[in-house]
Amino acid sequence: MNWPIAVVLIVMIVAVGKVMAAKYRAQAGIIQDKQGNQQWVGKNDDPEAQREIENLRERIKVLERIATDGNSLDAKETRRISAEIEALRDKQVEKDN
Template sequence: MSFWTAVVIIVAIGAVTSVFRARYRAQAGIIADKQGNEQYIQQTDTSDRREVEELRERIKVLERIATDANTTESLKIRQISDEIENLRDK
């Protein structure tokens, strides 16, 4: 093996190592600013995620209620049910 082949292999190993190191730090929530100062970012709690998902589901239901109440079919159904109730009252 020649000298330059060894240099290329050493540089490649260093590059691969730095990529794996950066990937691990990103998964762990460690970031570095431009000066090289490292900070740990706390990840969100699972209960917070669950609560956000529940709120999204509630919003979907409310949107469906708001939009479904204004369709022509729902207006017809409401009109028929009102007529039935009026007939029952008589």
């Protein structure tokens, strides 16, 4: 085997490897832009997971509001609301179990 054939074979092996890697990434929902940044674009069709994510987002909003409102004049009201939220969360946990 002479060197030009070896170079062609190496290039072909690398090309096939890159095509296969791109195929597997695409099947997993991962795309790559021109700069080489990889990004997951898969869709989550699990409605339960979507509900849980939405619930967590709502909880984060409430926690942010509690954290930022703690230094205002309505701090007592904020603590009362926080206690109510905790009580409702405890009831929900007991209900789920």
